[in-house]
Amino acid sequence: MSGPIHIRPDETFTLNVGPQHPATHGVLRVKMEMDGEYIVKAETVLGYIHRMHELMGENRTYPQVLPNLSRLDYLGALGYTHGHVLAVERAAGIEVPERAEYIRAITVELNRIASHLFWFGAFVMDLGGFTPLMYAIEDREYILDMLEAVTGSRLTYCYYRFGGLYNDVDDDFIAAAKAFIPRMRKSLKKYDALVTGNIIFRKRLEDIGPISAEMCRKYGATGPVARGAGIDFDVRKNEPYSVYPEFDFDVPVYHECDSLARYKVRMDEMEQSLRIVEQGLEKLPDGPIMPKKAPKLIKPPAGDYYQAVETARGSFGIRIVSDGTKNAYRFKLRSPTYSNMSLFDEACEGMMIMDALAMMGSLDLVIPEIDR
Amino acid sequence: MGAYFSEIFLGLKSLFIGLGITFKEFFKPVVTVAYPYQTIKMSERYRGHIELIEDEEGNPKCVVCGMCERGCPSGCISLASESVEYEVEVKGEMKTKKKKVLTKYDLNFTTCSLCGQCVESCNFGAIKFSKEYNLASSRKEDFHFDLLNRLKERNS
Ligand code: SF4
Ligand code: SF4
Numbered sequence: 449m450s451g452p453i454h455i456r457p458d459e460t461f462t463l464n465v466g467p468q469h470p471a472t473h474g475v476l477r478v479k480m481e482m483d484g485e486y487i488v489k490a491e492t493v494l495g496y497i498h499r500m501h502e503l504m505g506e507n508r509t510y511p512q513v514l515p516n517l518s519r520l521d522y523l524g525a526l527g528y529t530h531g532h533v534l535a536v537e538r539a540a541g542i543e544v545p546e547r548a549e550y551i552r553a554i555t556v557e558l559n560r561i562a563s564h565l566f567w568f569g570a571f572v573m574d575l576g577g578f579t580p581l582m583y584a585i586e587d588r589e590y591i592l593d594m595l596e597a598v599t600g601s602r603l604t605y606c607y608y609r610f611g612g613l614y615n616d617v618d619d620d621f622i623a624a625a626k627a628f629i630p631r632m633r634k635s636l637k638k639y640d641a642l643v644t645g646n647i648i649f650r651k652r653l654e655d656i657g658p659i660s661a662e663m664c665r666k667y668g669a670t671g672p673v674a675r676g677a678g679i680d681f682d683v684r685k686n687e688p689y690s691v692y693p694e695f696d697f698d699v700p701v702y703h704e705c706d707s708l709a710r711y712k713v714r715m716d717e718m719e720q721s722l723r724i725v726e727q728g729l730e731k732l733p734d735g736p737i738m739p740k741k742a743p744k745l746i747k748p749p750a751g752d753y754y755q756a757v758e759t760a761r762g763s764f765g766i767r768i769v770s771d772g773t774k775n776a777y778r779f780k781l782r783s784p785t786y787s788n789m790s791l792f793d794e795a796c797e798g799m800m801i802m803d804a805l806a807m808m809g810s811l812d813l814v815i816p817e818i819d820r
Numbered sequence: 821m822g823a824y825f826s827e828i829f830l831g832l833k834s835l836f837i838g839l840g841i842t843f844k845e846f847f848k849p850v851v852t853v854a855y856p857y858q859t860i861k862m863s864e865r866y867r868g869h870i871e872l873i874e875d876e877e878g879n880p881k882c883v884v885c886g887m888c889e890r891g892c893p894s895g896c897i898s899l900a901s902e903s904v905e906y907e908v909e910v911k912g913e914m915k916t917k918k919k920k921v922l923t924k925y926d927l928n929f930t931t932c933s934l935c936g937q938c939v940e941s942c943n944f945g946a947i948k949f950s951k952e953y954n955l956a957s958s959r960k961e962d963f964h965f966d967l968l969n970r971l972k973e974r975n976s
Binding site: 511512514516579586589593596597599600601604606614615641642645646647 | 830831834837838841842845851863864865866867891892893933934935936937940949
């Protein structure tokens with residue numbers, strides 16, 4: 449093309465953010481109608497990497513679907529497999545030994561910290577700061593090393609089994625986790641000074657990107673997005689599962705509704721997860737990690753089962769309709785980012801594009817989990 | 821006016837705090853590994869692609885029960901076997917018996933999700949995870965492993 453493009457002052461133009469855009473952390477396309485730098489209307493287009501996980505859950509046996517669940521969200525994979533094993537265990541009535549439950553809680557919380565750390569780095573990078581990402585990745589690497597030593601893989605874990613775990617944790621893991629907690633606490637202080645106190649960072653986020661509690665309810669947003677809007681809801685507290693009632697931890701809630709509130713919720717959550725890991729390591733009972741009579745063939749009795757868990761991104765629900773055969777009749781996943789993303793269209797109307805992208809970053813998107 | 825100066829002061833303060841932290845980090849020991857020249861040891865439970873385990877005579881332990889093939893969610897294992905006759909002595913008498921012998925164990929690593937179902941479902945301890953991770957190629961044929969062949973090569 450030659451010659452400059454002339455846009456009349458009253459004219460809007462369409463801007464495509466994505467499908468491959470560094471700010472979207474995956475294959476997401478947002479079609480934005482722009483008036484200069486302001487967004488008039490935004491439309492999220494999903495489905496570029498859809499992989500039919502739900503259908504796969506229907507034509508494969510229950511154990512065969514296990515590895516799929518960790519592919520939903522590669523940053524916080526354990527939370528999703530946790531939901532699946534809990535749902536099937538409840539459906540099929542499988543007892544889980546206490547030690548296995550504790551190890552699950554410890555590893556899930558470590559995974560949550562790893563996920564939040566990566567989000568923290570990527571979020572600051574969205575806003576133009578690169579160094580914090582490097583620091584966050586270094587801390588996260590400690591968690592990945594620990595989890596690799598027990599689960600055998602670094603990101604897409606397939607560690608939980610119906611009734612227990614694939615294998616037990618060893619003393620090295622416990623020692624490493626114990627050494628990690630003070631290290632992480634120190635790092636959190638460092639992040640606080642480096643990022644939270646930074647004036648540029650604050651000016652980019654404070655009072656910008658409002659997501660009200662009302663909007664969260666309308667679209668079903670959960671997790672840190674809802675908690676940043678003053679909704680005190682955490683599946684771990686409100687519908688306790690596994691051994692969470694045994695732990696003493698708080699649910700951070702902020703009422704500012706802006707991007708900074710969501711940031712603060714996640715930073716505080718890391719501290720709470722550390723507390724859970726600390727208590728879990730202390731209370732970790734001895735014993736088996738699989739029940740004595742773990743069924744080889746899993747055939748839950750006919751019925752409708754639902755189980756929700758709190759993952760790093762919010763409430764993840766899994767619904768299994770069983771007809772008594774070895775694979776599910778209906779397998780439906782309710783993934784948190786999908787609802788968190790749906791409110792973006794409405795929330796970003798009238799915002800500047802850079803602020804909207806900062807808000808998108810504060811939603812903590814992982815697209816494969818939407819396009820499941 | 822006062823707000824103007826206090827903002828400048830706050831900005832400078834947060835700038836120096838940030839610079840101080842990065843300066844301190846600068847003198848910390850390096851944590852990265854110069855990859856092709858240095859490698860790290862894989863953890864005990866690291867899952868690479870699967871590998872057959874041999875018995876004392878160097879034959880695969882596999883009895884071709886097919887559990888791994890059926891358990892695999894991605895369908896990346898394909899087996900073939902033939903039955904051979906062999907003679908055993910039962911109470912002084914020679915009897916011919918049949919048994920299955922593995923003739924092909926193909927792993928299509930391009931679709932393997934490294935879930936571990938195959939190793940878990942094998943009741944005969946005939947497969948394990950290898951520690952290999954330096955697998956890079958631009959041809960997908962390089963990831964179709966003939967595990968039986970690999971076993972023979974290991975033994976020779
Ligand atoms: S690890 Fe899983 S996907 Fe890979 S061959 Fe074994 S069962 Fe199949
Ligand atoms: S499960 Fe084990 S014994 Fe059976 S076919 Fe597979 S490798 Fe062979």
